[in-house]
Amino acid sequence: xxxxxxxxFGGILTFGGINLSRAESALLARQLGAIQTHRPNVRLxxxxxxxxxxxxxxxxxxxxxxxxxxxxRQILNYYLPGDILGLSLDPDPVxxxxxxxxxxxxxxxxxxxxxxxxxxxxxxxxLAAACRRMKVHEEFYLLAQITRIGRQKAYERVAHLxxxxxxxxxxxxxxxGASFQLPLTQEALADGLGLSAVHVNRTFKLLKRKNYVRVxxxxxxxxxxxxxxxxCGFREPEDLFQVDTVPHKTAVSF
Amino acid sequence: xxxxxxxxFGGILTFGGINLSRAESALLARQLGAIQTHRPNVRLxxxxxxxxxxxxxxxxxxxxxxxxxxxxRQILNYYLPGDILGLSLDPDPVxxxxxxxxxxxxxxxxxxxxxxxxxxxxxxxxLAAACRRMKVHEEFYLLAQITRIGRQKAYERVAHLxxxxxxxxxxxxxxxGASFQLPLTQEALADGLGLSAVHVNRTFKLLKRKNYVRVxxxxxxxxxxxxxxxxCGFREPEDLFQVDTVPHKTAVSF
DNA sequence: CGAAGGCTTGATTCAGATCAATTCTTGTGG
DNA sequence: CCACAAGAATTGATCTGAATCAAGCCTTCG
Numbered sequence: 001x002x003x004x005x006x007x008x009f010g011g012i013l014t015f016g017g018i019n020l021s022r023a024e025s026a027l028l029a030r031q032l033g034a035i036q037t038h039r040p041n042v043r044l045x046x047x048x049x050x051x052x053x054x055x056x057x058x059x060x061x062x063x064x065x066x067x068x069x070x071x072x073r074q075i076l077n078y079y080l081p082g083d084i085l086g087l088s089l090d091p092d093p094v095x096x097x098x099x100x101x102x103x104x105x106x107x108x109x110x111x112x113x114x115x116x117x118x119x120x121x122x123x124x125x126x127l128a129a130a131c132r133r134m135k136v137h138e139e140f141y142l143l144a145q146i147t148r149i150g151r152q153k154a155y156e157r158v159a160h161l162x163x164x165x166x167x168x169x170x171x172x173x174x175x176x177g178a179s180f181q182l183p184l185t186q187e188a189l190a191d192g193l194g195l196s197a198v199h200v201n202r203t204f205k206l207l208k209r210k211n212y213v214r215v216x217x218x219x220x221x222x223x224x225x226x227x228x229x230x231x232c233g234f235r236e237p238e239d240l241f242q243v244d245t246v247p248h249k250t251a252v253s254f
Numbered sequence: 255x256x257x258x259x260x261x262x263f264g265g266i267l268t269f270g271g272i273n274l275s276r277a278e279s280a281l282l283a284r285q286l287g288a289i290q291t292h293r294p295n296v297r298l299x300x301x302x303x304x305x306x307x308x309x310x311x312x313x314x315x316x317x318x319x320x321x322x323x324x325x326x327r328q329i330l331n332y333y334l335p336g337d338i339l340g341l342s343l344d345p346d347p348v349x350x351x352x353x354x355x356x357x358x359x360x361x362x363x364x365x366x367x368x369x370x371x372x373x374x375x376x377x378x379x380x381l382a383a384a385c386r387r388m389k390v391h392e393e394f395y396l397l398a399q400i401t402r403i404g405r406q407k408a409y410e411r412v413a414h415l416x417x418x419x420x421x422x423x424x425x426x427x428x429x430x431g432a433s434f435q436l437p438l439t440q441e442a443l444a445d446g447l448g449l450s451a452v453h454v455n456r457t458f459k460l461l462k463r464k465n466y467v468r469v470x471x472x473x474x475x476x477x478x479x480x481x482x483x484x485x486c487g488f489r490e491p492e493d494l495f496q497v498d499t500v501p502h503k504t505a506v507s508f
Numbered sequence: 509c510g511a512a513g514g515c516t517t518g519a520t521t522c523a524g525a526t527c528a529a530t531t532c533t534t535g536t537g538g
Numbered sequence: 539c540c541a542c543a544a545g546a547a548t549t550g551a552t553c554t555g556a557a558t559c560a561a562g563c564c565t566t567c568g
Contacts, residue, residue: 194404
């Protein structure tokens with residue numbers, strides 16, 4: 001059941017929610033690699049591995065993760081359908097953390113695309129730009145992750161992460177209205193949020209009671225998206241690139 | 255009093271602890287830009303700003319930071335002497351968070367170096383490699399930051415961050431034996447560690463009592479570096495690149 | 509149908525936050 | 539060189555958000 005979108009719509013290639021033109025998609029279509037499936041909760045790459053074979057996620061969710069010696073687990077970031085596992089524009093790239101599947105996963109090898117983006121960016125400008133943009137987004141989400149777990153309350157963290165998921169899935173066409181499929185266990189959320197699974201559960205209960213969200217069978221509905229975003233200070237990465245329209249948000253003191 | 259090292263030793267350029275050859279340093283030496291000083295706790299760049307003018311830190315410490323609407327502050331990463339503020343290899347780079355000084359700061363404009371690294375990497379291979387390496391280190395430290403604040407105890411967090419500072423300063427020649435100058439307030443540490451300033455203070459007291467560290471006048475001495483690293487799971491980024499020597503550390507379960 | 513994994517809930521504990529003084533430093537101006 | 543003011547560091551007392559422990563209850567799915 002690959003309910004989570006294909007990353008190519010009618011011949012248009014999409015990476016991390018960024019569409020290539022039909023023309024460039026056509027050029028690249030025959031460069032796509034083999035498809036693999038992976039079961040949930042398996043290690044895909046280990047710290048220190050070479051990242052020369054990035055894989056595009058066609059369905060399912062994955063993450064980067066680090067373990068402490070006593071078994072504590074920290075999820076560093078999540079990868080959703082359309083994201084690329086192990087994308088690096090470095091000529092000699094190394095995994096800075098482990099990569100693991102969180103659900104059943106279907107991936108496609110895109111090592112060739114990586115090579116093209118690196119060696120002939122001029123021939124594939126959109127591909128190269130999409131790769132760079134994906135890296136920027138990845139860093140943006142890392143920074144969001146730090147702010148969430150460093151300075152936000154449990155209910156803010158959960159709200160913020162749900163908004164991030166919604167935003168990212170929307171870009172890939174995987175949200176329906178205000179709803180999306182969330183295939184993660186509460187434990188997988190907890191390990192990303194720096195909380196215990198029990199407390200994630202209670203926090204969901206709180207958000208439901210306050211009518212911020214509805215959750216039924218793995219489907220999350222954000223009922224008050226504006227209010228939710230306001231409450232937890234959520235911002236889209238796109239906001240950063242439209243500096244001309246919005247006047248500069250004069251930030252808090254010093 | 256710029257007690258914190260110059261980033262150039264006898265004509266050798268050093269970026270983030272990575273030395274260029276004498277030859278390439280000589281080629282680049284005349285491309286260095288103007289020097290500026292900045293007072294402590296001022297905003298250097300805001301979210302969304304163009305990053306076309308990176309600045310090398312010659313002395314002092316800085317950080318990237320994000321504020322919540324009620325004034326809570328999260329420090330995302332720290333920049334030490336020899337680091338570059340706003341380094342990006344993207345053609346059209348944007349600040350993903352604010353940049354601020356934490357101490358008095360002396361910086362040097364290195365926009366020209368950025369341009370050379372981008373446009374003529376073949377002529378300046380070491381410069382280009384150093385820039386890439388710095389970006390990798392930066393991401394490595396972001397991941398460490400996430401693990402610290404997401405899943406470690408206060409005393410582990412503090413120990414881990416001190417080890418990181420020691421490691422980074424050592425590479426630039428700014429550590430003396432087991433000691434280094436730590437010019438940050440406990441509040442600046444707290445905002446990076448996701449703790450309150452009071453608790454940082456108490457945690458220092460604990461680490462002192464256990465004879466892990468000594469602190470006097472802004473000088474930190476790591477008394478039991480091995481034990482400390484073991485206790486908090488600290489690892490050097492270099493470990494990742496020497497996969498051949500060390501057999502693969504089979505990590506915790508799945 | 510049964511087993512296993514995930515979810516939910518209650519009871520209890522605890523790490524770290526918050527509040528409130530007091531000292532200690534450090535930089536400044538006279 | 540000294541006095542002081544402002545900012546840091548330190549300490550105590552108290553509170554609280556989230557962890558932990560421990561059942562029970564749902565869903566899946568073979």
